[in-house]
Amino acid sequence: MTTLLTLVVLALVAIAIWQMTKIFELSQLKAENSQIANDSDNKTNGYLLFAFLIFIYGITIFSFWNYGKYLLPEAASEHGGDYDSLMLVSMVIIFIVQTLTQALLHYFGYKYRGVKGRKALFFADNDRLEFIWTIIPVIVLAGLILWGLYTWTNIMDINDEDDPIVVELYAQQFSWTARYAGDDNVLGKANVRMIDINKANVLGLDESDTYAADDIIVKELHLPVGRKVNFKMRSQDVLHSAYMPHFRAQMNCVPGMITEFSFTPIYTTEEMRQNPDVAAKVKRTNEIRAERAARGEDNSDPWEFDYVLLCNKICGKSHYNMQMKIIVETQEEYDAWIAEQKTFGQNMGQADAGSTEDFGKLETATASH
Numbered sequence: 001m002t003t004l005l006t007l008v009v010l011a012l013v014a015i016a017i018w019q020m021t022k023i024f025e026l027s028q029l030k031a032e033n034s035q036i037a038n039d040s041d042n043k044t045n046g047y048l049l050f051a052f053l054i055f056i057y058g059i060t061i062f063s064f065w066n067y068g069k070y071l072l073p074e075a076a077s078e079h080g081g082d083y084d085s086l087m088l089v090s091m092v093i094i095f096i097v098q099t100l101t102q103a104l105l106h107y108f109g110y111k112y113r114g115v116k117g118r119k120a121l122f123f124a125d126n127d128r129l130e131f132i133w134t135i136i137p138v139i140v141l142a143g144l145i146l147w148g149l150y151t152w153t154n155i156m157d158i159n160d161e162d163d164p165i166v167v168e169l170y171a172q173q174f175s176w177t178a179r180y181a182g183d184d185n186v187l188g189k190a191n192v193r194m195i196d197i198n199k200a201n202v203l204g205l206d207e208s209d210t211y212a213a214d215d216i217i218v219k220e221l222h223l224p225v226g227r228k229v230n231f232k233m234r235s236q237d238v239l240h241s242a243y244m245p246h247f248r249a250q251m252n253c254v255p256g257m258i259t260e261f262s263f264t265p266i267y268t269t270e271e272m273r274q275n276p277d278v279a280a281k282v283k284r285t286n287e288i289r290a291e292r293a294a295r296g297e298d299n300s301d302p303w304e305f306d307y308v309l310l311c312n313k314i315c316g317k318s319h320y321n322m323q324m325k326i327i328v329e330t331q332e333e334y335d336a337w338i339a340e341q342k343t344f345g346q347n348m349g350q351a352d353a354g355s356t357e358d359f360g361k362l363e364t365a366t367a368s369h
């Protein structure tokens with residue numbers, strides 16, 4: 001009852017204030033009620049423009065300060081440095097031009113605000129001014145485009161120089177499979193129509209192709225540091241995109257065709273873990289995970305940095321989980337690892353002999369994503 005009475009009193013007080021405001025407004029009869037902006041309105045809007053300028057500068061500085069740490073660490077591939085320089089120079093130019101033009105735009109918006117009696121000057125054209133504001137962007141853009149084309153051609157030049165390892169990346173909803181070309185370094189022919197799950201021929205390799213026998217199919221990508229890799233991408237079902245952010249590499253995987261990308265990793269996984277930006281990120285993440293663990297929540301195990309291959313095309317409901325671990329290691333570690341892997345021929349031989357234990361494992365791994 002007391003609560004109800006309090007509410008009624010509050011409502012009455014609110015109505016009283018509202019009525020008093022109305023009476024006050026009515027008593028100010030001389031106040032203008034025009035919809036046309038006067039000098040005072042224009043001045044207010046001029047100052048608001050300045051306030052907005054300060055707001056966008058402020059939010060820019062805040063974002064750099066607060067979110068800069070979420071950018072990718074140093075590139076871990078040979079071409080990555082060129083890619084990053086191009087990106088950095090483009091962003092710096094955009095940033096400088098944007099800072100200056102926004103300041104000019106807002107300043108002149110204020111300076112030439114509407115003032116009663118002021119007339120705009122009719123200004124037909126000025127050849128010199130037009131020349132300047134055309135030629136500067138032309139030179140800057142031509143420079144950026146030429147440099148960009150040069151970098152692009154260099155990155156996309158996929159050739160067999162420097163004895164690259166040939167690796168196939170096979171995309172399907174929702175996992176990745178990698179295939180090494182084996183001792184002959186030539187991938188055997190493959191086609192989705194030849195996929196035979198019963199024989200664990202999960203990538204549809206042509207069993208009659210002699211190049212296929214020594215191919216090695218794995219669910220974890222190992223790469224020797226300093227050695228060029230030529231990737232050949234295939235997709236089983238829909239459009240996927242092989243994205244290896246730390247190596248600044250991305251290529252679409254298109255059903256029915258083979259796409260290619262090539263890079264040389266320059267830091268091993270161990271070396272990348274020592275990178276200050278990576279170490280800081282691991283520390284931040286593990287602090288959050290420790291808090292989650294203290295609350296008994298899921299996904300709270302300590303995290304360790306690893307390179308990843310992600311899918312960067314929204315390919316279906318489990319797209320977010322379509323990833324494969326990449327391990328960059330020394331040549332010796334890589335040799336030891338690859339020597340342990342079974343070739344396609346060995347697996348098929350076993351399949352014919354009736355032992356399908358290993359394929360069972362591969363299948364489980366494929367299905368687990």
Ligand SMILES: [Cu+2]
Binds near residue numbers: 172319
């Ligand atoms: Cu995908």
